[in-house]
Amino acid sequence: MIRILRQVARAGLVTEAPPDPDEALRGVREQLEKEVLRSFAGALAIRHVDAGSCNGCELEIHACSNPYYNLEGLGIRFVASPRHADLLLVTGPVSKHMEEALRRTYDATPDPKLVVAIGDCGCTGGVFGENYASRGRVSNVIPVDVAVPGCPPTPHAIMQGILTAITRAP
Amino acid sequence: MQIGSFDIATETLPGAAKAERCVVDFLGWLELAQAVAAADGHLVAIWGVDDRDRGRGFGVRVAYGLPEALLIAELPLASEPPVYPDLAATFPAADRMQRAMFDLLGLQPLGAEDDRAWLRHGAWPRDVYPLRRTTPVDTDHVMVPEVYPFVSVTGEGVHEIPVGPVHAGTIEPGHFRFSIIGERVLRLEEHLGYKHKGIEKRFEGLAIPDAARLAARVSGDSTVAYGWAFAMAVEAALDHRVRERAAWLRALALERERVANHLGDLGFIGNDAGLGFALAQFSRLRENWLRSNAALFGHRLAMDFVVPGGVAGDMEDQVERDMRLQARDVEVEVLHLRSLLDDHAGLQDRLRRCGVVTPELARRLGLTGLAGRASGVARDLRVQSPTAPYDRIGPRLCGATDGDVAARAAVRFDEIVESLHLIQRLLDTLPPREESTPLPDAKGHRFGVGRVEGWRGEVLVALELDEGAVRRVHPHDPSWQNWPVLEHAILGNIVPDFPLINKSFNLSYAGVDL
Numbered sequence: 001m002i003r004i005l006r007q008v009a010r011a012g013l014v015t016e017a018p019p020d021p022d023e024a025l026r027g028v029r030e031q032l033e034k035e036v037l038r039s040f041a042g043a044l045a046i047r048h049v050d051a052g053s054c055n056g057c058e059l060e061i062h063a064c065s066n067p068y069y070n071l072e073g074l075g076i077r078f079v080a081s082p083r084h085a086d087l088l089l090v091t092g093p094v095s096k097h098m099e100e101a102l103r104r105t106y107d108a109t110p111d112p113k114l115v116v117a118i119g120d121c122g123c124t125g126g127v128f129g130e131n132y133a134s135r136g137r138v139s140n141v142i143p144v145d146v147a148v149p150g151c152p153p154t155p156h157a158i159m160q161g162i163l164t165a166i167t168r169a170p
Numbered sequence: 171m172q173i174g175s176f177d178i179a180t181e182t183l184p185g186a187a188k189a190e191r192c193v194v195d196f197l198g199w200l201e202l203a204q205a206v207a208a209a210d211g212h213l214v215a216i217w218g219v220d221d222r223d224r225g226r227g228f229g230v231r232v233a234y235g236l237p238e239a240l241l242i243a244e245l246p247l248a249s250e251p252p253v254y255p256d257l258a259a260t261f262p263a264a265d266r267m268q269r270a271m272f273d274l275l276g277l278q279p280l281g282a283e284d285d286r287a288w289l290r291h292g293a294w295p296r297d298v299y300p301l302r303r304t305t306p307v308d309t310d311h312v313m314v315p316e317v318y319p320f321v322s323v324t325g326e327g328v329h330e331i332p333v334g335p336v337h338a339g340t341i342e343p344g345h346f347r348f349s350i351i352g353e354r355v356l357r358l359e360e361h362l363g364y365k366h367k368g369i370e371k372r373f374e375g376l377a378i379p380d381a382a383r384l385a386a387r388v389s390g391d392s393t394v395a396y397g398w399a400f401a402m403a404v405e406a407a408l409d410h411r412v413r414e415r416a417a418w419l420r421a422l423a424l425e426r427e428r429v430a431n432h433l434g435d436l437g438f439i440g441n442d443a444g445l446g447f448a449l450a451q452f453s454r455l456r457e458n459w460l461r462s463n464a465a466l467f468g469h470r471l472a473m474d475f476v477v478p479g480g481v482a483g484d485m486e487d488q489v490e491r492d493m494r495l496q497a498r499d500v501e502v503e504v505l506h507l508r509s510l511l512d513d514h515a516g517l518q519d520r521l522r523r524c525g526v527v528t529p530e531l532a533r534r535l536g537l538t539g540l541a542g543r544a545s546g547v548a549r550d551l552r553v554q555s556p557t558a559p560y561d562r563i564g565p566r567l568c569g570a571t572d573g574d575v576a577a578r579a580a581v582r583f584d585e586i587v588e589s590l591h592l593i594q595r596l597l598d599t600l601p602p603r604e605e606s607t608p609l610p611d612a613k614g615h616r617f618g619v620g621r622v623e624g625w626r627g628e629v630l631v632a633l634e635l636d637e638g639a640v641r642r643v644h645p646h647d648p649s650w651q652n653w654p655v656l657e658h659a660i661l662g663n664i665v666p667d668f669p670l671i672n673k674s675f676n677l678s679y680a681g682v683d684l
Binding site for chain 2: 128
């Protein structure tokens with residue numbers, strides 16, 4: 001145990017001291033915190049749905065929870081059920097096989113709810129487009145509040161997307 | 171080519187990957203399979219083609235991994251009815267590949283035990299085959315959801331837990347059906363195909379650069395491996411040699427992809443066993459690593475860095491020095507974290523003897539790649555069939571034989587360190603800059619194959635070009651082989667250990683749903 005604590009101390013708080021290229025991110029973090037506090041009483045719950053991605057976007061959504069971005073430290077957390085969620089984070093072009101699951105997840109999320117489509121595929125269908133098995137962009141299936149382009153978008157861009165959605169919230 | 175006592179006439183294919191090709195008949199298809207199995211060869215991939223517009227019928231192709239080379243066998247089929255002998259009796263991993271091939275092309279394996287749909291969940295009718303060249307890409311059918319006939323387990327106290335397709339975390343979609351008694355798993359049946367988005371059909375007719383972008387998005391966590399395998403296939407089809415420096419830079423990107431994924435997985439394995447410390451530490455290392463990727467390759471995942479004919483961009487000398495220093499630092503950190511995790515009794519108690527795949531079972535079912543190496547399947551393309559630059563930097567094969575979660579974590583630790591050493595060696599031997607030569611024009615019909623040891627295992631891309639545009643691409647992910655083995659690894663374990671066991675394999679859904 002003492003060795004683990006020593007390692008924790010040695011690694012330090014990377015969140016508090018971002019390297020130079022992250023100065024822009026600090027602005028986003030402060031703003032995010034304010035909006036979360038104002039609109040969602042300090043807690044925003046996100047349900048992620050992969051509707052057919054290549055799994056690249058998932059890697060960057062994971063990264064939002066690493067110590068550098070520390071999304072959870074802002075009161076934003078990922079939840080296991082749409083019933084607990086305020087916001088759906090949807091990745092991928094929507095495959096036909098996931099269309100019903102996505103709709104049901106949307107219906108199961110209580111109102112008022114927000115939807116953020118992540119990545120070029122979520123925004124436009126991306127390299128996969130629409131075909132016999134793909135419905136393309138997320139907004140072809142459920143209403144989308146904010147769409148974040150990028151292939152995949154950086155964790156910074158994903159956080160900005162969440163912020164934008166929150167500022168639009170009622 | 172001599173396979174044990176079986177002799178077959180083959181033609182050597184051009185390209186970086188050593189590959190032979192042969193045409194067999196109905197009986198030869200089976201004889202070859204048995205000869206390969208007897209010679210300890212392994213099944214890499216099966217795919218189908220529709221060549222009716224070229225004055226032929228349908229065809230099935232199989233790729234076998236043999237010590238000497240990759241062997242691709244072609245079996246031409248009649249137009250109606252297109253049937254071929256089942257391979258699943260010899261190579262169990264063939265089962266889902268054959269079912270997928272039926273869903274997409276209507277080619278039927280004679281004698282196969284399981285004829286349930288695999289990739290088709292009702293987005294198109296059973297008698298429509300989207301990958302036939304006569305079926306337009308934009309064909310739209312009304313989705314008619316079909317009930318998948320899971321095998322049910324009966325008996326007193328047995329009940330089922332359905333999980334998915336939407337999972338509880340930030341994970342890809344798929345369905346798992348557990349039959350359990352108390353907490354213990356009696357049976358797990360996977361049902362995948364939810365992400366099927368018509369990738370193989372989408373490839374048809376694309377120009378090479380567009381197809382390369384699509385190939386790089388078959389499975390995002392292996393984007394470098396797919397990008398390289400696709401580029402290798404194009405270069406083979408056009409008989410084009412890339413500059414040495416480009417090969418070295420590709421290998422740097424591939425080893426960095428391996429390290430990035432292993433770092434992420436080790437964090438999640440620790441986390442799924444209740445040690446959040448591991449996730450915090452490893453995700454910190456991974457983030458540093460990805461930020462350097464952005465500086466090196468212009469992209470955090472090095473997506474689209476490998477392009478047919480070479481690479482997109484080069485490195486400054488300063489960056490090269492940074493990469494060396496970083497590799498050294500990460501090695502020190504990872505070895506330190508490993509000693510902390512190895513000493514953590516609570517963690518080791520969760521990882522050891524959990525999700526065991528014995529070497530015997532691994533061989534029988536065809537377990538491959540990283541998970542295979544943790545179960546005594548000592549195979550790594552970089553070691554046994556190296557393409558440049560691996561033939562010059564002497565990669566070491568990492569492996570274990572316990573076949574449990576701890577072994578799969580240990581192989582990841584070993585491979586991180588090995589990759590960091592390879593990165594140093596690649597930088598030591600980095601060839602000087604040269605002007606790249608453009609890809610030659612492609613006339614007529616061409617075939618090429620690319621084969622790369624990605625972080626998860628062997629990635630294969632088989633490619634056909636027609637007058638310079640893509641005619642057919644089959645990308646193959648090692649997850650095809652390993653998903654069915656996961657169903658065995660969980661047997662006898664308790665349900666709460668499934669996330670941990672699953673994460674220790676970390677298989678791709680996108681890569682097999684296509």
